[in-house]
Amino acid sequence: MKGNLTIVGLGPGPSSQITQEVEFALMQATDIVGYGPYVARAATADAVLHASDNRVELERAHHALDLAAAGRRVVVASSGDPGVFAMAAAVFEALEHRPADHGLDIHVLPGVTAMLAAAARVGAPLGHDFCAINLSDNLKPWALIEKRLRLAAEADFAMAFYNPRSAARPHQFAAALDILRDVCGVARFIVFARAVGSAEERIEVSTLGAATAEMADMRTLVILGSSTTRRAGRFLYTPRSAP
Amino acid sequence: MKGNLTIVGLGPGPSSQITQEVEFALMQATDIVGYGPYVARAATADAVLHASDNRVELERAHHALDLAAAGRRVVVASSGDPGVFAMAAAVFEALEHRPADHGLDIHVLPGVTAMLAAAARVGAPLGHDFCAINLSDNLKPWALIEKRLRLAAEADFAMAFYNPRSAARPHQFAAALDILRDVCGVARFIVFARAVGSAEERIEVSTLGAATAEMADMRTLVILGSSTTRRAGRFLYTPRSAP
Missing domain, CATH: 3.40.1010.10 (Tetrapyrrole methylase, N-terminal domain)
Incomplete structure (x- = not known):
């Protein structure tokens, strides 16, 4: 056989x-x-x-x-x-x-994949160029993650973060938010999408200024907008065009 | 109603x-x-x-x-x-x-989305951190595209390129390949996935050294490996771990 x-x-x-x-x-x-x-x-x-x-x-x-x-x-x-x-x-x-x-x-x-389902729930935050980063440092050095966050922010990508936060390393997601605030500013939109599609689904749209590490756990997919991400009524979207 | x-x-x-x-x-x-x-x-x-x-x-x-x-x-x-x-x-x-x-x-x-279907056809080239860039400059300046390519290469993302090449601007994809060769070197894997899932599907795995702009058209999804992307038999994958 x-x-x-x-x-x-x-x-x-x-x-x-x-x-x-x-x-x-x-x-x-x-x-x-x-x-x-x-x-x-x-x-x-x-x-x-x-x-x-x-x-x-x-x-x-x-x-x-x-x-x-x-x-x-x-x-x-x-x-x-x-x-x-x-x-x-x-x-x-x-x-x-x-x-x-x-x-x-x-x-x-x-x-x-999770980032597409999460994006669909809030509108179209990945409607322009974007990147996907696994924030777990189980299989890569944290320094590489920090480097990628800075370069991705400088490139003005929207970003999707998988595995943002674990009980074993709760401080690292806070460090990631600090880096993003540093490069992107406090007004940048950020979305916490927990357990998308399940009965426990919880979607929170916030800004980097108001975001705390506690808003994510390992079942959360986090999406950071680009500099152009904006609201349309109750939705969030990243325009197709960039200046 | x-x-x-x-x-x-x-x-x-x-x-x-x-x-x-x-x-x-x-x-x-x-x-x-x-x-x-x-x-x-x-x-x-x-x-x-x-x-x-x-x-x-x-x-x-x-x-x-x-x-x-x-x-x-x-x-x-x-x-x-x-x-x-x-x-x-x-x-x-x-x-x-x-x-x-x-x-x-x-x-x-x-x-x-197309990059996931194209990636599945060759293995798992997006198995680590990656980005998605629309190479069309209909709605954004070409200079922004070039900047994103350089920063994404510096971040060592695998990359998926949508709309790589149109008849109206055939020279731009060649310019993109030049930038990528400059930062990533000629040995980097690149995949040209045309019309994935259709009867006209054609998948080509190449390297930046051998790649030419003519290998893509507007029905092609292009995937560039990261520095760690490698072969496993007839497949191409990007390992989950990074040094």
Whole structure:
């Protein structure tokens, strides 16, 4: 039997934001691999579920490749889009060191990543050039994050921040806000979008002057406007044109 | 009758990459407004279709708001995600100048934007921090684009370029490649993803040293790797960790 591996994005939360091709891949799967809460969302009647803890991405990727190499039809389930701070990069990192498996049938199916769902809730804050930065320093030095924040602010990008704040390093998001205030000023719009699409969704539109680190946790997607981001009624948008 | 306006993303092309909530919005619509090819993709049996030319985004937005204000259930259809270089920002720009319509029932439904679909085709080149830049200078000065390219390269972002090249300004994409070669060097990976998801799809993985402006047209989404982007078998990915 010839196995395969499909790395899918479940979108930000609601099943109505899953694409049809991802649903189809799940229906075909013999095995669904992923972080526990995502496997629970992806579960089908037929598939064997392989739920694992957070922060074991590489082990999980090897496990999925093992299953596919053994002939199973494996789906690796990510929240949002699998290519944005999610499982696709981990699977290819594992694959790189397994040359015997380079011929495996592997596909990535995109999804709606959190920043797009959060942006849609408030209007169109990412309507002009923007960047996406993972604020977690689990896998990169904090100095690199600070450098990127300064350069992105100087480039006047709108910005989306993933994983803004954890219990283990609560001070770092405060430091990030200080840098952004320094370069962008206190009037800049900032959006805290928590648990978008879920029953616990909470969206807060604020400014850098009023923002505090406590307004974010690990379930929050933060969007910072560019210098041109403005209000239109109850919405926030970044115009298509720049001066 | 109370009208409403829903700005939806159809995804990059195939109907299998549309979310369920967007399909549902289309089924409810009395009117579908958009650029001709997108309206054709979104068409339903019941809706009145309002197809318009490219580059009339603001007029189209006012037309959609007029229809909603008159009590129609209007869908504005964008390709990809409506908030990324698409119609959502145009609708809010029009809305800003129509205070009488600020109470209208308006929603944005996200979609799979082109860079996520293109990235999925080659692996996970946006697996670490990245930015998205519209290379068209229709609505912003070229000098700002050059400045953003240099700062983004200095920040070592992976980059996705929308609208890289038009017949009207073929020299500009060549100038962009020169800037990127200057900062990133010739070995940097670059991906040309044309018409992703369609029958004419063509994906080319190259390097800045070998890349020429002719490898892109207006249907191409270009992805530049960061300094850490590497191969895993036939795939390209940007590792989750950075030194």
